[in-house]
Amino acid sequence: MADRLSPRARQIVAAARELLEKDGADALTMRRLADRLGIRAPSLYKHFPDKAAVEVELIAEGMEELARALEAAEAAGPDDVMAGLGAAYRAYALAHPHLYRLTTSGPLPRDLLPPGLEDRTAMPLVRAVGDADRARAVWAFAHGMVVLELDGRFPPGADLDPAWRAGLTSLTWPA
């Protein structure tokens, strides 16, 4: 870890995360964030250069937690790794929808993220399927499923388990 962030900055990120997770991305506002900490908005700029810098920390948190969740699933289930990874992926996304969105959407400021984090998150999946192209296909499938579910793009009340099963088994067993 060797936190490159000051304790105060850490508090700010924690408050930002609470705001984001509870009330969504629109609620993550510099003034609201400051309120929650009992200070005024401009004071936040003593700790972060801008709002994007706070968000980068949240993105890093989200990615590391997702990595951890996938690694745990990988370690747990020797029976059907792919199903375990898919379930873990979906579970994490549904448990932290706003953080997931922030983490996985929009351009990634790769140079500001802990080096290796992105690769680490991808590794369990790559290990499970071997082929890099197939890994990309599976990752796209999982991300697509989650994002469409979060956005309510599937018919309301639809059971998505069969689609997950169909997708994961098809993509795992090479044609």
Place this chain on the structure above:
Amino acid sequence: MADRLSPRARQIVAAARELLEKDGADALTMRRLADRLGIRAPSLYKHFPDKAAVEVELIAEGMEELARALEAAEAAGPDDVMAGLGAAYRAYALAHPHLYRLTTSGPLPRDLLPPGLEDRTAMPLVRAVGDADRARAVWAFAHGMVVLELDGRFPPGADLDPAWRAGLTSLTWPA
């Protein structure tokens, strides 16, 4: 068609689309939109209740064009329908990245959209795969691939054709 929109409203939507497609979602601003039409921002509210209403029209345009693109691909290629649909889907998204994002991300105001449009867009895919669950899987895969590509989430310069091929063939041929 039976345009429920006045001619002036139509002009506004056209200008909005130019703005969106050329300069991105952040550039789609009520004031900038008004500028492009030679009027002031508040005058726009004589034609639309709010900005979201303008965006709904753009969403409808995007969805209908996407539907048309898929229908064309369906009609054109009897050799490998799925590959044709995938190519058409990706091509449309890459040709109109900002419009695609607006159309396919975030909550859908279904009640404000032309009835049947959403189904129509999904139909070519459903026809191609038969099963509804599998259709959802394929749609998630395609959307995921496009969105990850647009966001630059894949390694820069990576050739994505193999991933598309792997995904589409796997998802098409039942396990």
Place this chain on the structure above:
DNA sequence: TGTTGACGGCTAACATTGTTAGCCATAAGC
């Protein structure tokens, strides 16, 4: 011990966003 400087607050202000209130000219319809 006294001074310096970093740390971390603060107020005031600015530009930009969506949006509302209210005024006014033009053109059409009865």
Place this chain on the structure above:
DNA sequence: GCTTATGGCTAACAATGTTAGCCGTCAACA
């Protein structure tokens, strides 16, 4: 010829991110 819809306008408001500049506290160092 009066009325009314149409479609402009200015002024203004609240909320956003952000900057400039001031000030108190406290630790370190001469």
